[in-house]
Amino acid sequence: MDTNDIIRKLHNINWNFDFNINYSSDSMYPFDCRKHYSYPATFIPEIPYTLIEILSRKGDTVLDPFGGIGTTFIQALLLERNPISCDINPIASNVCSALYELLDPDLDHETLKQQLLSFCDNYDGKIDYTINTTEQQKELDGWYEKDTFNKICYLISKYNEVQDVRLSNVLKLVVSSMLSTLSSQNKGWAYIADNVKPKDDEYKSKPVFETYKTRIKLLFSEIEVHLKNQAETFKEFYNTTAETERIFNASVVDVNLSQVDLIVTSPPYPKMIDYVKSQRMALSFLNKKHSDYTALEVGARCRRANKNALDEYKASMEIINKHLCDLLKPGGFFCLVLPDYPENDKRKPIIDSMVKSYEDYGMKLIDEFKRYIPSNRRTISIQWASLVNEKILIFRKES
Template structure:
């Protein structure tokens, strides 16, 4: 790695205080996590800064564990071609929603107006619950009665929008905000882990929350924020939408995916892989799976490191095995001289040695495949950015390891 790049990396305050300054200019990464409560997402400053320093405009930037598309959006707003992969179909759909909404051809204000118009027809004297399908009735125990009626109405309107395929961007903005709303207006306030473990709210904890009002607020905030970025970008990112080599958003098990089209095509990989036995990404989205009327058993089976499998004897071995396959994929997709930025937990004070050793082994394996460690950053995670105060899922420190393909 050139000294100039190292110098630039040295000048960043990786704990990210209040302002992010790159090349003496204050910059504003787009904050995906503000619009969806998916667990363990990046703070946007990490991928934004790495993309800015380690790649140029037009570069291909990939995140093979892309979650809800934080890396994808930071690449887009910096005029790089993004590829985001995730095996979780809810997360992939959210990423696709962002990708479509940032398209210069999509008039997001028009999409927002169309949705608001329909949502304002809500009539509290009507019973919308009867329109829930037998599958989406799984939502019933999670909401207070009036809130459930509003959620059922929104679901009905979302289904109608999908059928009519009208104004571009309507389905995506609807999906993004509705998927998030399902968690925020449910009466289980314990965070994603309670939803993942199917702990339904007790009868005395049921709380009325105005889903219609919150939904309208959310689509307004989301529309305004994306429109601001789009106004600054103009048509300058149109070329990204004309790129046809591979889909920009792919929902697949990365360990087993066919990535032959991408051999030596990627300039930069930035990713935070699932950590062993820590989070249940698929199960945490059960409410969205109910909304989409989809089972999640097959996605759960391919999820790497799922906490749900923490008591199985082969958990750590199968984690390492899958991550080694992912390393092979990443190394073969990277161009020579390209960088892989791995954001990993700093498990140096970890009591569970298996977990620490597993993460170390994944890293050594990557190096043994022809990657050279060039830079390492340790950063503290402020309390406000930790995972919902869930102790066993709450990291205090993480590290960013930058490896170069020789």
């Protein structure tokens, strides 16, 4: 791939993606994982979709080492690249795995959808379903109004009973995705991360089964549209991807991977977000403790008061970045979305020195695009609100 040609193509893109995009339902378009699971600081799907289209070819391997709910992974899959995703957060990896499984063209989607919809049919409001939950699942108590919680526990009891792996994985995705929405605490992920439960006068009944059915219908209709628009070759391609493990609930440095053609990622920004703790409800539902994962999370907001937090972030990212540059094939591209801090921000030198270090690892910066973060993504917390711009950096590994 000729670098000048690529730079020309990259410059033709409006990286803000701030115009109204009306995708036609009969052609391929980016798959928006955020519609099926609300997770902090996810990519708009257009970013990885466009980068993958321009910077790789069909059959190439595309890695996202901070894969989140799989935005890069799913675009790569649909564009017939071999996707790989790593993330230390088991909730993020579960979402990515469930979406990947659902995009199997051989799956009997209609039967699966009907089975899932029928789970609501036998709810009996006189039964106390909260007693059937595990100790860890009981930690969900306190976030919901009483009847809302009983209905959630009914769905959880269905999940606990299900044997079929595919059914169980979609149920896991849909129930996890509803847990924060149905809570009476709706001030955003930071309140959940900080374990701030609703006050006595804040409890509100929420439509559990309506939300569940709506989500299932949306999920299956989107999967259907995307599969319908795939090229003839997709079915065969999908089956080849299933031969290798692709989604790792681990740091990329702890996984044994062969060299990759393209890396597209957005690492955690320093002291900004609690990716693990913000998922405390979904973790409890899946019988997991957040304390088993938070220590693995780079840059976690919950460690912001530690005086060494920025140095620790820098040291962890250095190890990961060096590893990633080794993993990339010569001539391959490394795309990063990073915060564009104002001059007086204490975190700016950390990001600047990280950018500089890629050159020491044999990477050449070939282009850089500033991006404006739309205001609807800037209302969650004060620190996030103060970040107005991001930048997309495109490095190429020297041959």
